[in-house]
Amino acid sequence: MEGERSIVLRRAVLFGVPFLYLLLGLSHPTANPEVGDETGVFIWLHVAQLFLIGGLAYTLWLLVDGLESRAATLARALILPFVVAYTALDSVLGIAWGIVAEKANDLPDADRAAAGRLIDTLLEPEPLGYVVYFGAGLLWLAVALMVVTALRRTAPRPALVLMAIGATVFALGHARPMGPIGMALLLAGIAWLELRPRRKHAGHLASPQGA
Numbered sequence: 476m477e478g479e480r481s482i483v484l485r486r487a488v489l490f491g492v493p494f495l496y497l498l499l500g501l502s503h504p505t506a507n508p509e510v511g512d513e514t515g516v517f518i519w520l521h522v523a524q525l526f527l528i529g530g531l532a533y534t535l536w537l538l539v540d541g542l543e544s545r546a547a548t549l550a551r552a553l554i555l556p557f558v559v560a561y562t563a564l565d566s567v568l569g570i571a572w573g574i575v576a577e578k579a580n581d582l583p584d585a586d587r588a589a590a591g592r593l594i595d596t597l598l599e600p601e602p603l604g605y606v607v608y609f610g611a612g613l614l615w616l617a618v619a620l621m622v623v624t625a626l627r628r629t630a631p632r633p634a635l636v637l638m639a640i641g642a643t644v645f646a647l648g649h650a651r652p653m654g655p656i657g658m659a660l661l662l663a664g665i666a667w668l669e670l671r672p673r674r675k676h677a678g679h680l681a682s683p684q685g686a
Contacts, residue, residue: 488530489537489538490665490669491530492530492533493531493534493658494662495523495530496654496658497655499523499654500649500655500658501655502516503517503520503649503650503654504650505650505651507569508573509576510576510587510594511591512576512580514573514574514577518569518573518577521567521569521570521573524562525562525566528558529558532554532555535550535554535622536551538626538665539622539625546621546624546625547621547622550618550621550622550625554618557611557615557618561614563611564607564608565611576594579591579593579594612646615646616643616646619638619661620642622638626668630668631671633664634664634668637663638664639664641661641662641663642657645658
């Protein structure tokens with residue numbers, strides 16, 4: 476009974492977190508809000524990400540739980556840096572952006588144009604911004620690919636291919652279309668991995684020939 480309960484809880488995380496992230500990506504606006512845009516959904520989606528990023532990290536941890544290899548050890552070592560970087564870049568920054576746009580909407584009409592120009596400047600490309608943005612995405616990809624590498628001896632190859640492609644697509648962004656596509660592929664790979672038929676050892680069936 477205890478083993479069945481642990482399997483149910485494990486699969487609730489492994490299936491539930493990617494599915495919730497898929498729904499978040501489908502609900503996510505394709506562009507950051509500007510002056511005059513509604514901001515409530517944008518802010519709350521990024522609040523939800525505070526929990527989903529941690530859930531995604533736990534999902535990766537569960538996939539390599541009990542595995543002893545260099546890839547598994549490296550995956551576990553990179554999970555915390557991924558959580559810190561991705562939370563700061565995506566969730567915290569998204570909440571802050573939404574609040575700024577929300578406050579700009581409350582300004583008098585005479586001041587909203589200036590606030591709009593300020594927000595527009597935040598969209599201008601910056602070398603440091605690109606480093607942070609792609610750095611967080613690459614950390615996610617590094618952890619996910621280390622997990623795939625750690626599973627390569629025991630998992631079906633098609634499942635690992637789906638997981639690797641899904642992780643790569645998701646690294647390009649969590650909003651639609653890339654985010655939901657990446658999470659759908661990752662979820663499909665995890666489901667294949669978890670629900671595949673387990674082969675039973677049949678050593679006790681062998682007949683002792685020559686006895």
